[in-house]
Amino acid sequence: MDKFSLYVPNFLPCKEYFDPKKNNACPGCGIALAVRHTYKAVEKLIEKAVWETPSGGELFGSKTDVSLLKIKQGKTEVIICLDNEAGGSLQDAIKKQMPAIAAAEGFKYVATASPSYPFDLYDKMKKALETEGKSYIHILCPCPVGWQFEPETTVKVGRWAVESRAFSLYEVGSGFYNQTVKTLKPRQLSDYIKAQERFSEVTDEQLAEASTAVEKEYSKLLENIQPE
């Protein structure tokens, strides 16, 4: 029996490639959760994968402190960016430029993902591995230590990032532009921002500015998405 015969995980293979003994992640690490589901999708290819930090601390022209996972097989090349917003400001938290730049730079498949939506992440990883040419996946991983929230709320905070439209889940490929998780009834942005202790000094004016910026970004995204 290769798959679970249960209600929730019967879309995922039960074999684990991620070895928790070999990492020293904190309790409730979002990166560990994202990597675990990435490994499930990548399977045996993971032995050839390379961990990197972007050269010069720059990725697509913007300064970041992220870790990259690069997988190469034949013509397929997948770059997975695990973004935990280390040292990020409020502006970085509500606006992600890297996926848009990657899409403009001629990547064949670009997607954003979150470990709070594991099946979505798994499907996108499988799609990237099937695409010929370069593909880029940006994963927003909540970090309980850096963002300063309780470790048990990692998945909840990741979900609120999507629900408040601060981090939209979409995919861009040749001939399609889809929003994979639709947020028809958005959550207040202040819920997501105030859940993180690092933004405890953010004033109401800054929050109002941020929410208008988020709405602007979201309407830009909606313009690109093809009506079904």
Added chain:
Amino acid sequence: MEVTSKFSKKMMECSLIEKGAAKPFMPGDRRKALPEWDKDRCIRCGLCYIYCPDGAVYRTDDGFFEADEKMCKGCGICHRECWFGSISMVEEE
């Protein structure tokens, strides 16, 4: 070096200055609480398994779930994500 379950006890004996000094410790040695499943409430959906960052939750033969004592770091995500409140975090010494 023999591995014990209590991290603080070992911390007294060794200094983590040398490279690789933390190797004898297992991920679960720093844990404060361990999840416990209430089998009357559990519907065996598997959400706890999906959201465990360390892959510590595994399925037993009868279809229920349990946490690996050596791997679980006690983050409490399974306790928070369980829809039916069947998981409680039991504090350890």
